[in-house]
Amino acid sequence: MKEIFQPLVWREGVLRLIDQRKLPQEEAWLESQTWQTTASAIRDMVVRGAPAIGIAAAWGVVQAACTVSEITPQTLKPALDGLAASRPTAVNLFWALERMSETIAAVAGLPADQALARLEDEARAIHEEDLAANLRMGELGAEWARTMGKGAVLTHCNTGSLATGGYGTALGVIRSAWQAGLVETVYVDETRPWLQGARLTAWELMRDGIPAQLIADVAAASVMRDKGVKWVVVGADRITARGDVANKIGTYGLAVLARYHGVKFAVAAPLSTIDPHLEKGEDIPIEERTPDEVCQLGGVRTAPAGMAAYNPVFDVTPAELVDAIITERGVVEQPDAMKMKALLAASA
Amino acid sequence: MKEIFQPLVWREGVLRLIDQRKLPQEEAWLESQTWQTTASAIRDMVVRGAPAIGIAAAWGVVQAACTVSEITPQTLKPALDGLAASRPTAVNLFWALERMSETIAAVAGLPADQALARLEDEARAIHEEDLAANLRMGELGAEWARTMGKGAVLTHCNTGSLATGGYGTALGVIRSAWQAGLVETVYVDETRPWLQGARLTAWELMRDGIPAQLIADVAAASVMRDKGVKWVVVGADRITARGDVANKIGTYGLAVLARYHGVKFAVAAPLSTIDPHLEKGEDIPIEERTPDEVCQLGGVRTAPAGMAAYNPVFDVTPAELVDAIITERGVVEQPDAMKMKALLAASA
Numbered sequence: 089m090k091e092i093f094q095p096l097v098w099r100e101g102v103l104r105l106i107d108q109r110k111l112p113q114e115e116a117w118l119e120s121q122t123w124q125t126t127a128s129a130i131r132d133m134v135v136r137g138a139p140a141i142g143i144a145a146a147w148g149v150v151q152a153a154c155t156v157s158e159i160t161p162q163t164l165k166p167a168l169d170g171l172a173a174s175r176p177t178a179v180n181l182f183w184a185l186e187r188m189s190e191t192i193a194a195v196a197g198l199p200a201d202q203a204l205a206r207l208e209d210e211a212r213a214i215h216e217e218d219l220a221a222n223l224r225m226g227e228l229g230a231e232w233a234r235t236m237g238k239g240a241v242l243t244h245c246n247t248g249s250l251a252t253g254g255y256g257t258a259l260g261v262i263r264s265a266w267q268a269g270l271v272e273t274v275y276v277d278e279t280r281p282w283l284q285g286a287r288l289t290a291w292e293l294m295r296d297g298i299p300a301q302l303i304a305d306v307a308a309a310s311v312m313r314d315k316g317v318k319w320v321v322v323g324a325d326r327i328t329a330r331g332d333v334a335n336k337i338g339t340y341g342l343a344v345l346a347r348y349h350g351v352k353f354a355v356a357a358p359l360s361t362i363d364p365h366l367e368k369g370e371d372i373p374i375e376e377r378t379p380d381e382v383c384q385l386g387g388v389r390t391a392p393a394g395m396a397a398y399n400p401v402f403d404v405t406p407a408e409l410v411d412a413i414i415t416e417r418g419v420v421e422q423p424d425a426m427k428m429k430a431l432l433a434a435s436a
Numbered sequence: 437m438k439e440i441f442q443p444l445v446w447r448e449g450v451l452r453l454i455d456q457r458k459l460p461q462e463e464a465w466l467e468s469q470t471w472q473t474t475a476s477a478i479r480d481m482v483v484r485g486a487p488a489i490g491i492a493a494a495w496g497v498v499q500a501a502c503t504v505s506e507i508t509p510q511t512l513k514p515a516l517d518g519l520a521a522s523r524p525t526a527v528n529l530f531w532a533l534e535r536m537s538e539t540i541a542a543v544a545g546l547p548a549d550q551a552l553a554r555l556e557d558e559a560r561a562i563h564e565e566d567l568a569a570n571l572r573m574g575e576l577g578a579e580w581a582r583t584m585g586k587g588a589v590l591t592h593c594n595t596g597s598l599a600t601g602g603y604g605t606a607l608g609v610i611r612s613a614w615q616a617g618l619v620e621t622v623y624v625d626e627t628r629p630w631l632q633g634a635r636l637t638a639w640e641l642m643r644d645g646i647p648a649q650l651i652a653d654v655a656a657a658s659v660m661r662d663k664g665v666k667w668v669v670v671g672a673d674r675i676t677a678r679g680d681v682a683n684k685i686g687t688y689g690l691a692v693l694a695r696y697h698g699v700k701f702a703v704a705a706p707l708s709t710i711d712p713h714l715e716k717g718e719d720i721p722i723e724e725r726t727p728d729e730v731c732q733l734g735g736v737r738t739a740p741a742g743m744a745a746y747n748p749v750f751d752v753t754p755a756e757l758v759d760a761i762i763t764e765r766g767v768v769e770q771p772d773a774m775k776m777k778a779l780l781a782a783s784a
Binding site for chain 1: 461623631635649650655684685686689727730736739748751
């Protein structure tokens with residue numbers, strides 16, 4: 089496998105982000121110098137993927153801290169609020185901002201250069217811990233997959249290096265399972281409307297030389313029935329206290345189809361994706377984006393002008409359809425509120 | 437409702453076909469003067485939809501008959517074979533060619549102008565009977581839908597005027613149910629990779645002023661759960677003797693999702709779609725098309741160059757997931773071999 093790709097690179101106040109809207113045609117990098125540009129990059133999906141959004145936001149806070157006369161919760165409130173408003177569903181964003189807020193509170197009063205250094209250390213820790221968590225999820229996920237033997241795997245959206253601090257969540261599990269000889273081929277949903285599967289997951293799997301086949305999203309049901317799929321693995325944008333999972337639109341349908349076909353359905357996500365304050369999936373705010381994303385593709389209009397569209401970006405899969413939640417701290421099979429609580433309470 | 441749109445128009449040996457690959461951006465018409473051009477138009481999807489393909493093929497036979505010195509089964513064999521090879525899955529194609537073959541056998545020996553006139557009458561009858569069957573399916577389908585009360589409806593692909601001799605099969609049922617006040621809104625799957633829903637069904641529904649919302653295919657599961665969908669209706673390319681249904685890829689997944697959500701799942705298709713010689717859905721030949729259709733969109737490449745793709749055009753839904761097969765001769769609920777046999781045996 090090639091070295092782990094880094095979609096976010098920090099150097100001296102500048103956050104370089106690979107522009108994921110342009111992949112795979114073009115490897116263009118956006119250089120963000122301000123928290124406002126970083127917030128826009130999150131909103132406009134230059135950077136996407138729940139863990140990557142959290143990391144970008146943490147670096148955005150450091151950028152804001154460079155510009156204030158004094159580092160305090162008050163002076164940085166506009167930046168924290170502005171970054172929090174960039175995307176509504178992924179909880180990793182709020183989790184990362186909360187960690188940065190706590191650090192801000194802790195360093196208020198220190199000399200500016202020391203305070204700034206502490207904030208920079210915290211953002212770097214968030215980034216590096218995410219990569220480490222992904223590598224650990226890969227190990228644990230491959231172990232979980234081993235019980236099913238070698239077979240085909242199906243995934244949705246992009247949950248790889250591009251969506252995280254590197255390696256990936258669900259795609260990290262696939263990487264590790266493939267290295268362990270457990271994956272015959274990966275069926276990749278193209279993942280309309282943004283085509284994260286066709287553009288990004290395909291790009292990552294080709295880069296690593298892992299055998300993969302792209303499918304139209306609608307082919308998933310017959311692929312599960314006819315092509316020896318042993319398990320499906322997806323990421324998550326938010327997981328509730330009882331194990332309901334908000335993730336890319338289409339995830340819920342895959343979970344229903346997997347259950348119907350006796351295919352195991354796993355969710356791989358770091359602990360930072362779990363929102364212990366939310367009990368039920370119905371309480372997760374679901375982002376809706378412009379109908380244009382459904383009515384056109386790559387700037388080319390597909391539907392007739394004036395056609396209405398409904399474009400939810402995420403859906404919620406109830407815990408009872410999830411066979412395993414794979415985290416860096418362990419795998420929770422058939423999740424429920426008690427098991428999730430035990431996971432969160434366990435020592436790291 | 438506006439007058440019924442006609443995607444195939446025959447005049448003095450010329451078959452005019454609206455080029456469905458260019459809709460909705462452009463209403464371009466192909467004028468086919470030869471059976472070879474008509475066969476290419478079927479293969480290249482200028483004309484698509486199982487009933488429309490059958491009608492086009494029938495007119496293609498008439499075009500071939502214009503060119504032979506004597507109208508006999510032998511002289512027309514190349515045309516019959518060539519037209520039969522244009523698409524493999526839809527049985528209406530073979531059914532229409534069979535009807536034309538029988539007519540050829542019956543008129544062999546008649547003076548050429550009389551024989552030709554009889555063939556032209558037969559092709560016109562195939563076309564007009566299809567339209568009449570669709571209008572009748574609409575009535576019967578709306579009657580079936582009435583038992584569920586007013587609600588949202590979901591459909592896949594294009595099964596309207598464009599796919600048939602006019603009015604449509606599944607979309608015809610939706611038209612009639614809407615006129616009967618039973619449809620709040622129509623959720624239209626965009627239907628990758630060809631986007632027949634986004635391009636063609638959206639175009640037809642807007643033309644008729646029927647309220648509709650386009651969705652990414654992956655949103656169907658949460659729409660069924662959250663948006664008051666009472667029934668799903670789709671067309672068919674082939675229905676077996678026991679009621680298994682081959683239709684556009686994605687149909688099978690919708691049937692599984694509908695069953696899970698307690699949403700009724702109906703298939704609307706003329707009797708010519710039923711293939712009494714095939715027992716099981718597994719025996720239906722399923723066309724695979726080029727991976728390019730999944731790896732690009734409208735000529736724009738979406739996946740990385742060299743990415744592999746699996747691109748089945750159809751899938752098979754077993755009869756046990758189908759709540760109703762709506763034909764011009766009646767509605768078969770919970771289809772099985774006995775009920776299908778009784779339908780075929782019933783007098784028209």
